[in-house]
Amino acid sequence: MVLTLYKLDASPPVRSVYMVINAANISGIRFVNVNTLEGEQLTEAYLKMNPQHTVPMLKDDDFVVWDSHAISVYLLTKYTDDDSLYPIEHKKRALIDQRLHFDSGVLFVALRAAVNPVLFWGESSITPDALMKIKTAYELTDKFLTDKWLVGDEITLADICCVATISSLNELVPIDSNLYPNLSQWLERCEDEEFYKKGNQPGLEQFSALLKSKLS
Numbered sequence: 001m002v003l004t005l006y007k008l009d010a011s012p013p014v015r016s017v018y019m020v021i022n023a024a025n026i027s028g029i030r031f032v033n034v035n036t037l038e039g040e041q042l043t044e045a046y047l048k049m050n051p052q053h054t055v056p057m058l059k060d061d062d063f064v065v066w067d068s069h070a071i072s073v074y075l076l077t078k079y080t081d082d083d084s085l086y087p088i089e090h091k092k093r094a095l096i097d098q099r100l101h102f103d104s105g106v107l108f109v110a111l112r113a114a115v116n117p118v119l120f121w122g123e124s125s126i127t128p129d130a131l132m133k134i135k136t137a138y139e140l141t142d143k144f145l146t147d148k149w150l151v152g153d154e155i156t157l158a159d160i161c162c163v164a165t166i167s168s169l170n171e172l173v174p175i176d177s178n179l180y181p182n183l184s185q186w187l188e189r190c191e192d193e194e195f196y197k198k199g200n201q202p203g204l205e206q207f208s209a210l211l212k213s214k215l216s
């Protein structure tokens with residue numbers, strides 16, 4: 001088997017796959033840098049594999065899959081025997097899946113609305129629309145956090161995927177612990193995890209420096 005992850009370290013969804021690889025101890029992956037800031041995802045060869053031209057993308061021999069959530073589930077279900085991050089129990093798995101879709105459909109949408117105008121369209125501040133989306137994202141996540149982690153009292157894939165996005169949002173609009181106490185305590189718990197320190201922190205610092213160099 002040859003497993004290759006196409007990646008950009010600063011990318012939040014790439015960082016979620018890094019955290020999964022770290023948390024689940026998956027080894028033997030080859031990493032290929034694709035600088036999406038320079039348009040390297042738009043080559044003919046890359047588009048042939050992934051017409052949606054995104055990172056992360058995983059190639060397992062001749063099988064290709066993209067989207068961080070799909071990649072993480074594939075890695076966890078194919079390359080580990082331990083189901084603790086993505087339990088097979090139906091209700092737990094359903095709640096984890098709901099949080100993964102929430103990450104794609106609400107959290108990442110808020111992040112993209114904040115970041116794209118700054119990185120690609122010359123804006124020097126976050127638009128009011130993006131700020132509203134971030135506020136909604138924080139409010140909802142704070143409400144989901146009735147337990148220690150996003151799904152019950154054990155850490156799962158839901159926490160890993162959501163924290164990649166939320167830690168990035170936090171760099172742009174710091175989470176107010178008075179308004180969102182559950183969310184701010186959860187983020188601190190995530191930051192203490194070894195997989196976060198190894199898989200998220202370095203790329204998050206790159207992401208933050210890049211954005212802050214463009215924000216006034």
Ligand SMILES: N[C@@H](CCC(=O)N[C@@H](CS)C(=O)NCC(=O)O)C(=O)O
Pocket residue numbers: 011012013036041052053054055056066067068069104108
């Ligand atoms: N929902 C996707 C989002 C992937 C995504 O939008 N990645 C960005 C980098 S953060 C990208 O590749 N952008 C380049 C492009 O869209 O051309 C995932 O979770 O993987």
